[in-house]
Amino acid sequence: MRGELPGVTADDGTIGEGRPKRSIRARLATVLAALLVLLVLTAPYDFGRLTPAAFVRIPLEALLVVALLLALPSRGSRLVATFTGVALGLLGLLKLLDLGFSAALSRAFDLVLDWALLDEAFAFLSESYGRPAAIGAAIALAVVAVGLPLLVTLSVRRLRRLVIGHRTGTTRIVAALVVVWVVCAAFDVRVVPAVPVADTSATTLTNGHGFQVRLRLDDRKTFSTQIEADRFADTPGDQLLTALRGKNVVISFVESYGRDAVEDPEFAPQVGGVLDSGTSRLQAAGFAAQSGFLTSPTFGGGSWLAHDTLLSGLWIDNDQRHRTLLASDRMTLNGAFRRANWQTVGVMPAVSRAWPEGSFFGYERFYDAKALGYRGPKFSFGTMPDQYTLSSWQRLEQAKQDGSPVMTEIALVSSHAPWTPVPRLVDWATVGDGAIFRGTAGEEDERRRTTAQIRADYRQSIQYTLSTLVSYVETYGDDDLVFIFLGDHQPAAVVTGENASHDVPITIITRDRAVLDRISGWGWQDGLKPGPQAPVWRMDTFRDRFLTAFGP
Numbered sequence: 001m002r003g004e005l006p007g008v009t010a011d012d013g014t015i016g017e018g019r020p021k022r023s024i025r026a027r028l029a030t031v032l033a034a035l036l037v038l039l040v041l042t043a044p045y046d047f048g049r050l051t052p053a054a055f056v057r058i059p060l061e062a063l064l065v066v067a068l069l070l071a072l073p074s075r076g077s078r079l080v081a082t083f084t085g086v087a088l089g090l091l092g093l094l095k096l097l098d099l100g101f102s103a104a105l106s107r108a109f110d111l112v113l114d115w116a117l118l119d120e121a122f123a124f125l126s127e128s129y130g131r132p133a134a135i136g137a138a139i140a141l142a143v144v145a146v147g148l149p150l151l152v153t154l155s156v157r158r159l160r161r162l163v164i165g166h167r168t169g170t171t172r173i174v175a176a177l178v179v180v181w182v183v184c185a186a187f188d189v190r191v192v193p194a195v196p197v198a199d200t201s202a203t204t205l206t207n208g209h210g211f212q213v214r215l216r217l218d219d220r221k222t223f224s225t226q227i228e229a230d231r232f233a234d235t236p237g238d239q240l241l242t243a244l245r246g247k248n249v250v251i252s253f254v255e256s257y258g259r260d261a262v263e264d265p266e267f268a269p270q271v272g273g274v275l276d277s278g279t280s281r282l283q284a285a286g287f288a289a290q291s292g293f294l295t296s297p298t299f300g301g302g303s304w305l306a307h308d309t310l311l312s313g314l315w316i317d318n319d320q321r322h323r324t325l326l327a328s329d330r331m332t333l334n335g336a337f338r339r340a341n342w343q344t345v346g347v348m349p350a351v352s353r354a355w356p357e358g359s360f361f362g363y364e365r366f367y368d369a370k371a372l373g374y375r376g377p378k379f380s381f382g383t384m385p386d387q388y389t390l391s392s393w394q395r396l397e398q399a400k401q402d403g404s405p406v407m408t409e410i411a412l413v414s415s416h417a418p419w420t421p422v423p424r425l426v427d428w429a430t431v432g433d434g435a436i437f438r439g440t441a442g443e444e445d446e447r448r449r450t451t452a453q454i455r456a457d458y459r460q461s462i463q464y465t466l467s468t469l470v471s472y473v474e475t476y477g478d479d480d481l482v483f484i485f486l487g488d489h490q491p492a493a494v495v496t497g498e499n500a501s502h503d504v505p506i507t508i509i510t511r512d513r514a515v516l517d518r519i520s521g522w523g524w525q526d527g528l529k530p531g532p533q534a535p536v537w538r539m540d541t542f543r544d545r546f547l548t549a550f551g552p
Helices: 021-042 060-071 074-105 116-128 130-166 167-186 200-227 269-283 301-310 320-325 335-340 357-361 384-394 451-476 513-517 539-549
Strands: 190-192 247-254 288-295 343-347 364-367 408-413 483-486 503-512 534-537
Touching: 021 060, 021 074, 021 130, 021 200, 060 074, 060 130, 060 167, 060 200, 074 130, 074 200, 074 451, 116 320, 130 167, 130 269, 167 320, 200 320, 247 301, 247 335, 247 451, 269 451, 288 513, 288 539, 301 320, 301 335, 301 408, 301 539, 320 357, 335 343, 335 408, 335 513, 343 384, 364 384, 384 408, 384 451, 408 451, 503 513, 534 539
Parallel strands: 247 408, 247 483, 288 534, 343 364, 343 408
Antiparallel strands: 288 503, 483 503
């Protein structure tokens, strides 16, 4: 065309004798495809190992697939590339799920049981950050679920063309990498601990989840047998809980109240101060307390599994066991109280929708978020402050007692993640419908919080709930009160760090020394704070120990 500069072609984008722009884009796409596949293969699936150095690995699976592509005819290699791409895409999704679960619950994703938790996660996001944020997260998850396998498949097919097109060079590179892999495997070369450079993690992960699926299928039959083995199943009501006759018994779960709260140097001085001062205040009011530790079946979440475990005397560490339990006639601890002629009450402020567990636990009176009638401000995930929950229960139940003993289970949720904000304690006489809590908490920081800030907020929420419990017993406790409070599980790893125990504190408060004499053989320590030498039991052993200690 007249007027064009020599050597410049507008139609194809070529500049002088340079390469077409599309060639540059093609090379960039190939590099990105290789990086994506390598990322999927080498990415750790444990959040605690997610560091840049952890990606320095030679995945054996990649070498084997490339060797297979080189050996097969064109059509066969295309089929293998497509199958490999889909498999790697699914592997990438599984790694993302494992990373999320290891960060929040310190365990891997359960392919059989954990799909139902996605609904719980949506509810948590809705309660904590609003429904638009939850919907946005759900859409993002759906896009990743569809897009990642598709992108990885396209990437593998693109890399196949590169491998076939440069057969000689590729063969030499693979042969060299095989030698390096063997040497690294022989000498156990690692850039970071627990992450060998000679990598077979994709195979290990796949085999591990396959074994997990088989275990879950076998566990259905095993657990059904365990449910039926109950030495208290046929015990008459007049032989149950005889040493607690006339007592009003409370079992209160404190959300995320774990062993780290009383032992981690970052939390222990302040939380321990609340417990120590609370012990002194309650002693002045005539109360005594003893404390120990229980090992929870869950970590970082899944509070209902801890409730199930303590009350049923069975180890409920997954939703399959939870559902099987709900379909059974297993006698729970509150069921034992009901059989022994206690009235039973459930107070669950976080329950704001249908709660199928209610029919299993069989509370004679049940108070969910709506029934508790809160009219104050919302505090993050918690539907209401713990002080309001206890005050409302006092007004609806304790103040109206007709002389019949009552057993109550209460869930306290102000210390639920994301742990901000919490209100200040107010005078119990002024709690009312909760409107007084407006302005009693600091403004929630909308900026992204650091780990240090999250840990500080966690500590403050535990201090708040424990202070509330002490103040409640001090204000309303009487000679007939036996108040048991415990943690449901440790908080997430962002608070505890890696490799934290599953232990949670448990405490019994009463004015009746005879009640504590009944548990003198337990070895629990005096006061509201269990020390490092306090005994540790599995949470599922508590029901039988309790029924034995307070039986005839």
